[in-house]
Amino acid sequence: MAATTLEETSSGTLERPAQIEAAAATLRNSTIVRLLRFALANVRRRPERFALAVFGIALAILSVTVVRTISSSFAITGSDSVTRVLDGASLWAVPAAGVHYDSEVGAIVADGPAPGLAVPDGWTATRTIAGVWSSGAGDLALYGSDAIDDGTAVVGSQAAETLGVRSGDTLAVGSADLAVTVGDGDAVVAVPEDVAGDVVGGNGWWTLTEPADLAGRNDLGSMMSAETGLPSTTDPAVQPEADGEGLIYDAVGGSGATTFEQKFSALFSGQVTSSAFGLISVIGLVLGFVIAISSFLAAVQERRREFGIMASIGLADEVLYFFLVESALVFLSAYLLGITFAGVAVWLVVPQIATPVAWLAAAGTVAAYLPAMAIVGALVPVHRLLQQRPVQLLGDSA
Incomplete structure (x- = not known):
């Protein structure tokens, strides 16, 4: 009998940890479900307050997401545009009037004629005419260079879609009829230099490639500057001097792991987020947060007696949870609503630069703020509530 009792006791001892763990898991699950049901019951009790809080926060999230999406889109398209312009070259000589990214055509265009250059022996220099072509289908970026064969137009896939042409078709550019070859997915129409000059004028730039024996050096800009007299820089934020002859951007020089294209795209992105539009979006996010806290404070005021009873029996933590x-629940609903409306708004307003990648990046950035906002949004009203004794809560509500 003693052996049997010991065996049962040993069996019970071995099974008890698993039983306790299972019971604890069940308790945790039931607590989460109970809290969720409690929150949903409060939503059903005051649906108008929930809807107003969600809508107010969603508008704030919408404004921030729209700005971030446009910023990310500019960064992506800006980087792609610079890559398209450089086409593997190390130096980019721009006119004194500078260049700018035209969001209407989705490409970089020149604001003045290319500077005069005396290129050293061994270097390869390509002059590009760059402007906006008012085609019958709409405005498009038109690039012209000697790298394009006579009688040929290399049309980016986006431009081809706008023009409604395919490879092998004939495209009339000015007085020239050119055979179409559809290229990569940009919105640029590349034609021979003389054709582009007749249509958009002489504004443009130079791209320069060093000889093989100089490849890999990070002082190419200063070397070319010494040869041509044009100043050079590795910073795309630097603009040419108005009374100068031009500026050389060194795309391979400088230090650090950031490429020239990344610096250029970051410049575009920063212009959007630091603009008045970006400031308004941040203010909107703050106002949405204030709306949420105001809603929770009102809920606390209405349910003082209920929370007083819970606190009086030792369930103060339950109130916090x-x-x-x-x-x-409020912030998650507002987030989903806000980013959805933001995606629709961006695609309707600026479809030429909006991309799913930019929208997802913006949504991820905004999502990083939500946990902290939700926790603070809960702590502020609960802190005010728990500063009072249960007797005060019950007495004030009687």
């Missing part, structure tokens, strides 16, 4: 769940 309840508001955390409800706050998370």
Whole structure:
């Protein structure tokens, strides 16, 4: 009998940890479900407050997401545009009037004629005419260079879609009829230099490639500057002097792991986020957060007696957890609504630069703020509530 009792006791001892763990898991699951049901019941009790809070925060999230999406889109398209312009060259000599990214045509265009250059022996220099062509199908970026064969137009796939042409078709550019070859997915029409000059004028730039024995050096800009007299820089934020002859951008010089294309795209992105539009979006996000806290404070005021009873029986932590769940529910609903509306708004307003990648990047950036906002949104009203004794809560509500 003693052996049997010991065996049962040993068996019970071995099974007890698993039983306790299972019971604890069940308790945790039931607590989460209960808190979620409690939060949903409060939403059903005051649906108009929930809707207003969600809508207010969603508008704030929408404004921030739109700005971030446009910023990311400019960064992506700006980087692609610079890559398209350089086409593997190390130096980019721009006119004194500078260049700019034209969001209407989705490409970089020149604001003045290319500077005069005396290129050293061994270097390869390509002059590009760059302007906006008012075609019958709409405005498009038109690039002209000697690298394009006579009688040929290399049309980016986006431009080809706008023009409604395919490879082998004939495209009339000015007085020239050119055979179409559809190229990569940009919105640029590349034609021979003389054709482009007749249509958009002489504005443009130079791209320069060093000889093989100089490849890999990071002082190419200063070398070319010494040869031509034009200043050079590795910073795309630097603009040419108005009374100068031009500026050489060194795309391979400088230090650090950031490429010239990345610096150029970051410049575009920063212009959007630091603009008045970006400031308004941040203010909107703050106002949305204030709306959320105001809504939770009103909920606390209405349910003082209920929370007083919970606190009086030792369930003060449950009050905190309840508001955390409800706050998370509000912010999650607002987030999903806000980023959805933002995606629709961007695609309707600036479809030429909007990309799914940029929208996802913006949505991810905004999502990083939500946990902290939800926690603070719950802590502020709960802190005000728990500063009072249960007797005060019950007495004030009687």
